[in-house]
Amino acid sequence: MNRNAPIGVFDSGLGGLTALRQLQKDLPLEKFIYFGDTARVPYGGRDKETLRSFAQSDIALLRSFGVKAILVACGTLSSVLLEEIRGDYDIPLVGVVKSAAAAASEKGSRVAVWGTAASIGSGAYAREVERLGKKAVSSVPCPKLVPLIESGNTAPDHPETKAAIAEYLAPVLLAQADVLILGCTHYPLLEEAIRAQADIPLINSGKESVRSLKETLAAQGLLRTDGEGSTRYFVSGDIETFVKQGSLFMGEDLCGKVEYADAGK
Numbered sequence: 001m002n003r004n005a006p007i008g009v010f011d012s013g014l015g016g017l018t019a020l021r022q023l024q025k026d027l028p029l030e031k032f033i034y035f036g037d038t039a040r041v042p043y044g045g046r047d048k049e050t051l052r053s054f055a056q057s058d059i060a061l062l063r064s065f066g067v068k069a070i071l072v073a074c075g076t077l078s079s080v081l082l083e084e085i086r087g088d089y090d091i092p093l094v095g096v097v098k099s100a101a102a103a104a105s106e107k108g109s110r111v112a113v114w115g116t117a118a119s120i121g122s123g124a125y126a127r128e129v130e131r132l133g134k135k136a137v138s139s140v141p142c143p144k145l146v147p148l149i150e151s152g153n154t155a156p157d158h159p160e161t162k163a164a165i166a167e168y169l170a171p172v173l174l175a176q177a178d179v180l181i182l183g184c185t186h187y188p189l190l191e192e193a194i195r196a197q198a199d200i201p202l203i204n205s206g207k208e209s210v211r212s213l214k215e216t217l218a219a220q221g222l223l224r225t226d227g228e229g230s231t232r233y234f235v236s237g238d239i240e241t242f243v244k245q246g247s248l249f250m251g252e253d254l255c256g257k258v259e260y261a262d263a264g265k
Contacts, residue, residue, distance in 0.1 A: 001068050001091065003222045006031035006232075007213070008062030008070040012054075013041035013150050014242070015186030016073030017249045019096075019206030023071070024231065026210055029224040031231070033065045036246075038237030039263045042146040043076040044116025044184070051118065054263075055081055059089065061234070061261055067091065068222050071213050073206055075184040076116045079124035092216050099212040100181050100205035101128035107201050108179030112138040112172040115183035116146070125183050138175035142168045142187075149186045152245050156193040165190065169198050181205060189249065236263030 007027075009020050013036050020034050037043075037058060043051060055077050062070055069092040072078050078095030086093050104111045111134050113125040119141075126136035144164040148154070153161050172180055177200065182188055185206035194202060217223045235242045239258050247254045 001220070001222060002066075003068070003224055004227065005066050005068035006033050008033045008035070008065065008067035009073050010035040010037065010058045010062060010070070011073040011185055012036070012043040012076070013038045013146070013186070014245055014249060015146070015149065015184060015189070016206065017246055018185050018188045018204065019071060019073040019210055020231070021250055022207045022210040023213070024229065026214055027223070028229045029227055030229050031224075032229075033062055033067060034231060034233050035061055035261060036233075036235045036242060037263050038235045038242055040236065041150060042116065043074060044118050044143060044146060046076075046118065048080060051077060051080055052085070055085060057264060059093075063091075069094065069213065069217060071209060072096070073185045073209065075205060076118045079115065079119040079122040079183070092213075092220070094209055094213040094216055096183070096185065096205040096209040097124045098128055099208035100183065100203050101125055101132060103208045104179045104181050104203045105129060105132040105134045107203065108177070109134050110137045110176060110178045111135065111181060112140065112175060112177035112179070113181045113183045114140050114142045114145075114168060114187060117141040117143055119183050125181060137177050138172050140168050140171055142184075145190065146184065146186050149189050150245070152248075154189050154193060156196040158193075161190070161193055162197075165193055165197055169194070172200070173198065179203060233258040234261035236261055
């Protein structure tokens, strides 16, 4: 494998940008290909075979660019499918579950998880937390959050966002959790809004997965040692909407930097 090949990152929409931004910070020499499957967002709530089809097409798209590794910056796919499909590929596929559970287990002993319905239904986060010797005290499906985030409604005082966060925090606080895993890479975009309602340590699953990917590449001698970093952005849906919201999340103007890619290929 060529260490100068790019790293692929994909998610159902904007959420994976939280992981991408961390990657750019931690691995400034690397080239990245980001794919947001915005035409089919959200992935949460889809059946397993549909998710499998989505994962296969997303990975195939990134592999067409000759990527050396892929960060599956999607809590749903990481929870439901990643362990099953990892062996089908000859490049590293890194997800968000194990790294986030490990970080949470270092922070506390009573762990709560927020995720999509599919992520929570899979039990992947809870199993990994329990495997690490800590208690998974609350696992909360949060179907309202991704649509709110994708619509740009992340402000702490936005009425619907405020109400949704209060709803999903209730079982976490009732269970007396001492750490909360944000088990979808969209959710860190709501950190300010969450902290406005609760004083609980938050685990950014995307950020933790970046650490795992970096360790994987280093162990295989695949980290770039020179050159200039770069990022190409692709989406399967409306480019203008992605540019508008993505520019806010990335802290840079993405106008002219986002290209269309067919989600079905």
